[in-house]
Amino acid sequence: MKTIVYSQTGDPSVLQLVDRPVTEPGAGEVRVRIVVSGVNPTDWKSRQGSAPGEKLAFDHVVPNQDGAGVVDAVGDGVQHVAVGDRVWLALAAYQRASSGSAQELAVLPAERVFPLPDNASFDQGASMGVPAITAHRALTVAEDGPRRLHPGALAGKTVLVAGGAGAVGHAAIQLARWAGASVITTVSSPEKAALATAAGAQHVLTYTDQDIVAQIRAIAPDGVDQIVEVAPAQNAELDLDVIRNRGSIAVYANNGGDQMTLDVRRHFSLNVRYQFVLLYTVGMDEIRAAAEDINAALADGALAVGEPAGLPLHRTDLEHTADAHALVESGVVGKVLIDVSAAQ
DSSP states (O other), X not given: OEEEEBSBOOSGGGOEEEEOOOOOOOTTEEEEEEEEEEEOHHHHHHXXXXXXXXXXXXXXBXXXXXXXXXXXXXXXXXXXXXXXXXXXXXXXXXXXXSOOSSBSEEEEEXXXXXXXXXXXXXXXXXXSHHHHHHHHHHTSOOTTSOSSOOTTTTTTOEEEEESTTSHHHHHHHHHHHHTTOEEEEEESSHHHHHHHHHHTOSEEEETTOTXXXXXHHHHOTTOEEEEEESOHHHHHHHHHHHEEEEEEEEEOOOTTOSOOOOOHHHHHHHTOEEEEOOGGGSOHHHHHHHHHHHHHXXXXXXXXXXXXXXXXXXXXXXXXXXXXXXXXXXXXXXXXEEEOSXXX
């Protein structure tokens, strides 16, 4: 079977197309014929490492955490999916050398494989994983907010999504709207504003405006309930200026720098909660709960992808996986997908 591997860290050129034998799933494992593989920033960051040429934990690594396809075989003890089922994947490559979705057939733990609703496309399935589960976590960490999402779960809440044109921001807008929240998002350009509007945000603002705090406060006079934050170092002061008493700020990325300065007294006075979000270590119980809610949203038609839905799609084939990684690394707006095999 055709597989993408890399044996050392580095730029996209370390990704190589090879032929490997098909392996059988063991107990508690599922083999999935990958139709579409999704690429996220975490995939190129793992491939790049901290310096080129580093030795890996494994001889070869198959990249890409997200994907969608059809169950090809199941090992003993697997009950929630069966051969022929359409599925989507999350954390496929985490701590495993050969389970990434950049290959024709991937064998991975059954707990990382989720049924894909009948009305959802493989493109949607391959776009869930990292972005949607991260967004779900960011929306369910508030002290007085819901732990699960469903229609009405965020009714009466105002959510601020920083960077609403990114993949996580896009999913956060869609999930928050599906759960009944009023959504404000900040973007950097008219083009990104159009995408955030298409995703469903009711209020789309330019974060470089000098009166951005006044604009947000005009929408939410008592402050916003939750902030989904991509750039905490840049936005710490803005977030403090617009968060309400006992509001929550969920940080899922470090765009703009690794160090941030917080005004301790003002945070004290507002009882602000900061929650940092990393999908790899959040725990399978949280991931499983998020996947269930995401599937409910998919079934309701709430997580569309593509430019009309605010998330442009960029495609390559498996042979050009290096180009897909380079696109994501360049900061392209939208979702990068790799067509691995025919849907059938």
